[in-house]
Every structure is written in C-alpha cells, then in structure tokens.
Amino acid sequence: HPLIDSQRLFSIAVNRIQHLHMLAERIFSELESSLQIEEQRQLNKIFLPDFCNSDSIISPIDKHETQRSSVLRLLTVSYRLIESWEFPSQSLPGGSVLRNQISPKLSELKNGIHILIRTSQGAGDALVEADPMSPYGGYYQALGGDGSLRKSYEMLACFKKDMHKVETYLTVAKCRLSPEDNCTL
C-alpha cells in the first residue's frame, strides 16, 4: 500500500534527519564551548550572514509559508539542502569520528528523500536535478583552507541551520500525511 509505505519512509527519514541535526548541534556547541567567552560574544553578534552556500536554495522561511507549501515542494527543498552538504560535510571541522559519520548519513538520507519524491509525484525527476549554478563542492574547500576559527564557526553554523531546516520540513510533511502522529494538541 503506497500510503503506508510512504508513512513508513517518512518516519525513517524524519528519524535520520533528527539524528543529523542532533549531531550538527553537538559539533557546534563543542566548538562554541571551546571558545573564550569574549570570542563567543564577538562571533555571535558580528558575523555577517550570507556565508552559507545553501542560501541560494529557496526554501520556506516561516510557519505559514511552510504550511502552505506542498509536500512535494518540501521534499524537493530538503533533497537539495541535503545534497548541498553531501560532500562538503567531509571537510567539517570537529572530530574526525563525527565527520566520518555525517557524510554517509547524508547520502543515505538523500536517497531516502529521493524515494519519497518518486512515490509522491510518480514520475518526473525534473525537480530533483541539481542546480548547476551552485558549485557545492568548491565553496567550503576554499573557505576551510586557512583553518580559521571564524570559518569553522560559520561553516558549522550553516550546517546546523540547514539540518534544522530539513528536519522541520520533513516533520511538517510527515504530519501532513498522518495528522494524528504527534503533530498537534
């Protein structure tokens, strides 16, 4: 039954992204706690936006817009976001143990979302094709070269943000399909 399969796949996808988000939060807070208090304050307040390479991906930015978006759109956006981190995650700062966990999980999740898109729309992978405008691969390599603290901080902040986005989108999409499932009152 396609609906039940879809729900099951959604559950799996939501679990996976929750885990990835939790990892991103952990890495970021580890970095933050390793900073001096003064550095923390500076970084938190002064750094400029528009450093995430995923900024080029249009995505819903509030509850209302997210609720208005179709499941397919949410899935597509999620797919793109995950894809944008699939390779750059290998240059994430932090312990190598975590880093080695993240990249394969991202690939798995990307495939899962792809399956969900296919079951959701049936045919047509046109929306899934990667945006050729964004050279995902090279962006962070260029940044991460000098190993500056600021760059690491920004990269981790971006990663955390994107994981949070995908988690929110997938949770909303899952609730759309099965409203009684821990979604509301």
Add this chain to the structure above:
Amino acid sequence: MRLLLVFLIQLVGVACRRPHPQVSSDTHTKATAMATTPLIYHCWSPNMEFFTCWWRPVGNVSADEDVRYTLSYSKDKGPVHECPDYVSGGANSCHFDSSHTSIWKMYCMTVTAASARRNATSTPHCVDVADIVQTEAPVNLSYALRDAGGDERGHSALLAWSYPVPEDLQYGWITLVYELQYRRVTEPGDWKVKPPQRESQLELMGLPVGGYLVRVRCRSHNYGLWSEWSSPLQMTIPARPLAGKMLVLILVGGLGVATLLIICCGVVPQGKRIKAHFLPPIPKPRIGGIDPLLLKRGRLDEIDQHFRTFHSYSHTVLSEEVWNYVSTEASHTCALWPVEPPPISQWEKPAPPPSLGDPPTAPLDATITTTAMAPSSYCGLPPAQAPYMQPVGAGQWEWPTVVAAPPPATADYSLLATQPVSPQPPDVVQFPQPIHPLPPQAPPTDFYTCAQLLGPGGEVNLVPCLTPTPQPRAPGREEAGEELKKRSPPDLRAETGVSAGLN
C-alpha cells in the same frame, strides 16, 4: 478581516506573556545607570513564529530629557527596517509578529537612543530566530494515584501535564520533549531526573510512601533552550490501604484463631461427651439381668441373688473344705467310667494340680479337676480299650484344659434352663445332664458335667465337675466373674464337640 482578528489575538497573547526574566532587576538597574548606549540584551521566541527583543536604556538621563529609542533591523543583508511594535513586549522592547518573523534568517538589530542632546547607538545584535526559541513552561501538572497492581506493593502515580499554547505545536512546526523531575519533600536538592520524552504524561512506579515535589519543563526537540520549570506539584503517596489480599488474610487468620479458641476452650473439655454423642459406643455384650460391674465388685450375696434364678445354680458355700472320700481300694477305678458308678470314695479332695497354674480361687471353679496328681489317683486306668490313654503312673493326668468350666458368661442360660434336669441313667449321655445319679452326699453342684475322655466307641466319659472348693480367701470371689468370662471359648468348644460327637 480574519487576518486582522488573528493579528489582534496574537497581540493580546503576546501582551499577556511576561518578558523573559533572564536578567535580574538588580543588575539591570545598575547597568542601566552606567550605560551610555543602549544595549540589546535579550531576544526570545516562544514558538518560532514571532519574537521579542529587549534592550537596556541609557543611564544618566535627566528628568526633563526625552529619549526616544529606535530599533532598526535587517534580515540577511536586506534592507533596514524599523521595529514594527514597541509596545507589546513592554518597555524598551521590540516585538516582531509572525508576519515580520523569518526563520533561518539572521536578524541584525541596533537600538538608537535619540534625545535632544545626543544620539547613542547600540552595538548590533544578530540573532537567528531558530536559535532563540524557548518554549513556554508546561502547565496543569496533576497526578492520579493508582494501585500498583499485580504483586507490586505500593502505589503508582500517573502524572499528566499540558502545554499552555497547543496551537504552537500545530503541523509539527515544533516538536516538544518534556523532562520531569521529582524529589522527596524531605530531601531538597536531590532531584531525580527522568529522561526526556515526547509524551505529556508519565507514570512513576514504586514510589515509597511520603510527600513529593514534581516539576516538568519542555524544550523544542533538538534545539532551543529549556523552558522554565512548571509550578511544582505537591504529591503525597499514602500508605497502602488494606487491599483485597490483606483482607482475605486477616479474615482467614481471624477464623483460624477463633477456631483454635473454640477447640481449646469448648471442645476439648467436652470431648468425651461430644464423642459419645457423635460416635455412640458399641454396647458391650450384656447379659440380661446381669450387671457386669456387679460381678466385678459385687458381694457374694448379691451375686447369689442374681444367679438364683438360673437353673441348678447353687450358691457358693462358704464352708469348710469338703473332703471327698478316697477309697483305699487298690483298684483305681475311675469315677469316669460309666460302667459303674464311681464310689464316692473315689472322690478325692480336689486339689489344685500344680500344672494348671491357676490359683484355686473361685468357688465356682470346678476345673479343679479330678486330676489329683498323686499316684493314688482315684481315676484308674480304663481297661485296655483305650490305648491312647495315658498310662497311669507315668504321670499325672493332666487335664488342664479339657475339663469344662462352669458355663461361661456367654453361655446360653436359657438353653440350660430349658433342658430338664433330671438324673438319668448313665448310659445315656446327655450333656449337660448328669450321667450318673448323684451320690446322695454329692453336693448339689453336680449339675456340671465335664467331658474327660473320649472312649474308643465314641463314648464320652463325663465327669461331674467337682464341687468347687470353698475358699476362705475373700479376693477369690471377685475373680469368679472373671474366671467365668475367661474360660468360655475353649471350653465351649469342648462341650459342643462332645455333644456333636455324641449325636
């Protein structure tokens, strides 16, 4: 219209919410007094839909100075806008409603204090709304006690709470996790923490009796800050009431004790009576008209009184020993032989043969037999017809058991009574009739005949049982009854055998 309504409701909702009390008023006023520029010190969103920021105003403001604060913000390097709402969040605040709030975008804000004399601008403060989410504290924390059930003792408490703004959780926009802590009232600071959970209820099992404090807080899953603690709940685990099992135990125990008491105090003393009531004793064989106790302890005259009704009963004679005549004839013709009536002289004083082993006690004891052990026994050998006879002289004739006793206690006296007692010629042997005429001097107790020998022709030699020797001894009388009783079975057999043989 509807949007306006929604906006108004949200406005009211926000107005009801307290500003975030992160900074104590003490430091706040102190810092304010010192500040020359305003400072945005706190921004907060309860639901990732709208948020509010507060700043610290400048100090050193004279009374007449009119300072206006302006907050400017920009989203992600976009255009600069002014704060849409300075009121809803209270003084020195800026509230961004849902239409002005974007998630995952960086808001950089500055506050400018402008007065007639000076301008002061705060340093920029940048926030991503997703990072400043702190959910509301849970409310309506309550508990319900339940029996632990099964083999468990004690109670279990089912705790439940709710989130005050359920619409924040709509659509899965925010997924909450709750954390519950509890402690005993008597142990401050020793909070026991339960792991975070998604459900808004929890069962605490196996809590010891006592008072507890419970509190719960919540957080958006994976990000954000923990909410404030809910108002603590006082919970009391009562002592376990008597449950069904205990009642049953008490009942059974009480019954058992009561039964024991009844048995000890009531039944045991009356045991014999109760036993007689429920299990009546089998009546011992009784002789009509004879009281066995009487025989045991009765006096001789009483016994005589009783037995007088029976035929041929002659009461005991407390007299001197009766000496029987012993003939001095050489021939030892036994008085047994029916051929000739034995001369009286052949009667011998009955002496108790030592082989009998019985004390010659009873006056009715006619088994003091004719077996005088003296070689000069009056009982001579029969003619050689009876080769099975024991040779005289070879030893005493010992008839310890052949002789018949007086009729045993169980004998059928009626039988005896019905038979005519008359002396008959000795050739007709009819037990228990006397086989030979009684010698005149024979004592009237010649009623009992004793079978002594079985002749070759099947004839039975009956001997009148000797007169019981009167005994001066008193105790002998008491044993009379016992002797009567004792001798019954073998003697009766001998007698019946005799009669059968004869017939």
